[in-house]
Amino acid sequence: MSPVSVAGDTQFFTFIMNRLRKLDPYVFLIPALFFVIGAELLPAGYTIYLSFTEWNIITSPEWTGLSNYLQVFSSPQVLNALKNTVLWVVGTLGFPVVLALLLAVIINSVKLKGLFKSIFYLPVTLAPTVAGVIWKIVYSTQNGAVNSIFQSIGLGPFQMLANSSINTFLMVGVWAWQFMGLNLVLFLVGLQSLPKAPIEAARVDGANFWQIFYHVTLPLLRPITMLVVANAMINTTRMFAIPWVMTHGGPARSSETLAISMYRESFLLSNMGYGSAIAVVIAAITLIFAWRNLRALRPSA
Amino acid sequence: MNKRLGLKIFSTSLLIAGLVLGFTLVGSQPVYSQDEVTFYHDNPEWQSRWVDLGELSQQEIGINLDPTEFKTGVYKSRVKTDLTSPRAPEIFKWWFGYRARQLVEADLVADLSDVWDEVGEYVSPGIKEQLTINGVTYAVPLHSSYWVWYYNTNLYEEYDMSPPETWDEFMDQAEFFNEKGINVIGNTVGQSRWTSFIVFQELLLHKDHEFYKQLMAGEAHWTDKEVVEVMKLWKSLLDKGYFAPMDSTYVQDYPRMFKNNKLAFAPMGTWYSGILMDRGLEPGKDFNVFVLPALSEEGEGALATEISPLMVGKKARNKDKAKEWLKWWVSDKDARQMDLERWHPMPWDTIISEDAVAKTNPEFAKLLQEVDNYPNKAIRFWEATPTEIVNHAVAEFERMLTKPNKWESVLKSIENKAAKTWPDYGVEYEKQNELEE
Numbered sequence: 063m064s065p066v067s068v069a070g071d072t073q074f075f076t077f078i079m080n081r082l083r084k085l086d087p088y089v090f091l092i093p094a095l096f097f098v099i100g101a102e103l104l105p106a107g108y109t110i111y112l113s114f115t116e117w118n119i120i121t122s123p124e125w126t127g128l129s130n131y132l133q134v135f136s137s138p139q140v141l142n143a144l145k146n147t148v149l150w151v152v153g154t155l156g157f158p159v160v161l162a163l164l165l166a167v168i169i170n171s172v173k174l175k176g177l178f179k180s181i182f183y184l185p186v187t188l189a190p191t192v193a194g195v196i197w198k199i200v201y202s203t204q205n206g207a208v209n210s211i212f213q214s215i216g217l218g219p220f221q222m223l224a225n226s227s228i229n230t231f232l233m234v235g236v237w238a239w240q241f242m243g244l245n246l247v248l249f250l251v252g253l254q255s256l257p258k259a260p261i262e263a264a265r266v267d268g269a270n271f272w273q274i275f276y277h278v279t280l281p282l283l284r285p286i287t288m289l290v291v292a293n294a295m296i297n298t299t300r301m302f303a304i305p306w307v308m309t310h311g312g313p314a315r316s317s318e319t320l321a322i323s324m325y326r327e328s329f330l331l332s333n334m335g336y337g338s339a340i341a342v343v344i345a346a347i348t349l350i351f352a353w354r355n356l357r358a359l360r361p362s363a
Numbered sequence: 364m365n366k367r368l369g370l371k372i373f374s375t376s377l378l379i380a381g382l383v384l385g386f387t388l389v390g391s392q393p394v395y396s397q398d399e400v401t402f403y404h405d406n407p408e409w410q411s412r413w414v415d416l417g418e419l420s421q422q423e424i425g426i427n428l429d430p431t432e433f434k435t436g437v438y439k440s441r442v443k444t445d446l447t448s449p450r451a452p453e454i455f456k457w458w459f460g461y462r463a464r465q466l467v468e469a470d471l472v473a474d475l476s477d478v479w480d481e482v483g484e485y486v487s488p489g490i491k492e493q494l495t496i497n498g499v500t501y502a503v504p505l506h507s508s509y510w511v512w513y514y515n516t517n518l519y520e521e522y523d524m525s526p527p528e529t530w531d532e533f534m535d536q537a538e539f540f541n542e543k544g545i546n547v548i549g550n551t552v553g554q555s556r557w558t559s560f561i562v563f564q565e566l567l568l569h570k571d572h573e574f575y576k577q578l579m580a581g582e583a584h585w586t587d588k589e590v591v592e593v594m595k596l597w598k599s600l601l602d603k604g605y606f607a608p609m610d611s612t613y614v615q616d617y618p619r620m621f622k623n624n625k626l627a628f629a630p631m632g633t634w635y636s637g638i639l640m641d642r643g644l645e646p647g648k649d650f651n652v653f654v655l656p657a658l659s660e661e662g663e664g665a666l667a668t669e670i671s672p673l674m675v676g677k678k679a680r681n682k683d684k685a686k687e688w689l690k691w692w693v694s695d696k697d698a699r700q701m702d703l704e705r706w707h708p709m710p711w712d713t714i715i716s717e718d719a720v721a722k723t724n725p726e727f728a729k730l731l732q733e734v735d736n737y738p739n740k741a742i743r744f745w746e747a748t749p750t751e752i753v754n755h756a757v758a759e760f761e762r763m764l765t766k767p768n769k770w771e772s773v774l775k776s777i778e779n780k781a782a783k784t785w786p787d788y789g790v791e792y793e794k795q796n797e798l799e800e
Contacts, residue, residue: 083368089375096382119443120469203608204616224552224609224765313552313609314762329440331754
C-alpha cells in the first residue's frame, strides 16, 4: 500500500470519528428514548387511534369517527365524573395548600421543626390505596370511628360513603389529610431557602408578622407555590386510587372521577373506544394544566 | 480508533441488545408444563380450592391445574384479551346466558359436546340445556345454584318461628324483626354493585314469573305496571328501614350480623353457604334457606337459577388435556366428594347420594327435595338479559337502594337503555317512556 493512500484513509477515518463523537450525547439518550417511545408514546398514539373506534376486545376495532367524543360531552355519567374531578382539583387546592402554607410559616418560626415535619409527613408515606382502606373503615357504619363518636353523643349512625351527596367531599378530605404533609415540607424547604435580606429589611421598617408574610414572603415563595399548585392539579385530575378503593365510584356511579369512568368503560364494560376517548380528555386537561403552570414558573423580568 | 468512543459504542450496543433481549423474553410464552392446564377464575377466596383439586387430579389422572386468581374488576377484560391470543386459558370460569353469547359469536370457546357425550349421565337433568347455545354445549357446570333467602336459624329458634310459607307471613315476620331493631334484609351496596338486582329479581319473579321472562326477553317494558308495582313495594320496604346499613358487605358484615342476631334474611345464590361457613357459621345450625313465597298467583312455583360455567378457550394450547380434566371434574367421585365437603356448593351431579348431601349440607337437603315443586324456574337477572342493560340497571338499582324516592327516574333510565340495546340483538323494542300506573 502506498503511504499516501494510508495517510488518506487515516484522515478519512479520523474525520468520521470526529463526526461520530458529536453524536455521543444522542447515543446515550437511546435507551431512555427506547422506553419513552415504546412504553409511552406508541401506546398513547394507539389510545388516540382507539378513541375514534368502537372496540370490545374480542372483535376488531371499528372506525366511528368523533362519536365517542360526542358521547363523552353529552353523557350525564361523564359530565358527573367531570364535575367530581373538578371538585377534587378545587378541594386539593384549597385546604391542603393554604393550610400547609400557614403551618409551614408557623413551624418555620418555632423550635423542633424536625419533629413537626415528621408528624405531618407520616400520612404521605402511606400508599393512597392503604389510606383509602383505612379511612373506609373509619367512615363505616359498622364500628367505624366517626360513627362511634356520633353515637356516643346520641346521634347517628350516618351513612357516609354510601351517601352520594357527601362521599366525594369525604374522600377529598382523605387525600387532603395525606398530602398536606407533602405540601408542608415543600413550603418549609422554600421558606428556609428564602433570602433573609428582604425580610430583615421589612422588619427593620416596622412591618408586623402578617405584613411581612403577605408582602414579602408570599411573593418570594411564588415558584414553590406554583410547584405545589401544579403538583396538586396534575395529580388530582388523574384521581383513581382513593375513590376506587373507598366506593368503586359508587353508589350508582355518583362518585366516579374521570379516571374511574375511563377504567370502568374500558375494562369493565369493554367499551375500549369510549374509554380511550375519556383517557384522551384526561390527558388533554392535564397537559393544559402542566403547560400553564410551567409557563407561570418561567422567571419573570 | 478512539478507545473512549469505541467503548461507548460497544457498551451502548450491549445495553440496547440487553433491553431487546429482555423485552423479548418478557413477551414470550410462559414455560409450559405439559401436565398442567391453565385455569382462570375471579374468586381469590377459592384459590386453595383449585390448588387442592389440582393436586387430587394430578394423583388420579396425572393432570394438574395451574390456577390464576383475578379480581373480578380486571377479570373480564383479561380473559377476553387472552382468549384472542395464543395465551388463551385452557379452562376459565365465566357466566352463561347473554354473557357467554359474545364469546360464542366471536368463536373463542371450544365445543364441549364430546365431553358431555362421555360424562353427561353424571349431571342432573336440566343443566345441559342451560349451557347450550344454538344446539351446541359450550360448558360444564362449576356451580348450579338456586336463588334463595338465607335466614337466621338462631333468631327463628329464639322466637319460635318457622320459615314463611305465604307472602303475608313473610311480611309479618319482616315487620316483627324490624320492630325488634333487627336488620331484616341483607342487601346493600357496600361490597359491590352487582348485588343491587337481587331484591328486584326476587320480587318481580315471585310476583309474575311469565312477565319476568318477557321483560328479560325484551317482550315487555321497564315502565309496565307490573314493574311499577314492584318498585313501589321495594320503595316501601326501603322506607320502612328493613334493609341493613347500606355500606355493609356480604362477605364480612352479614355473617357477623347473623352471629350477633342483628340480621334476619340475606337473599343470595346457594353458593353463599361457603362464604358463611368460612366466617364460622354452621349450616343448619346458624343458617338455613327458604324460597321466597309467591306474592301472587302468577308467581307460584318460581325459582331463579344460576349456572356458573367452566369453559375452554378455543385457541388454548392444551385443549385435549383441559377436556380430560373437565371429564374428571364431572364424573370423579373423589372430586365431587371433596368439592362438596370443603366448599359446600349445591350439588348438580348424580354421583353423591342424597344422604351424603344431607349430612354435609343440611340446609340444602330440604331444598333439593323440594326443587321439583318449582317448575317455573328462570335464569337470574345477571345473565338473563343483555349485558348492556344489566350493567346499566345495576347502577340504577344502586341509586334506588340509596335514594328510593328516585324510583321513577330509575325505571325511565333503564327503559331508555333497553330501547337502545334491544335492536342490536335483533329485537324490536319501542321505548315506552311513560310509567303505566
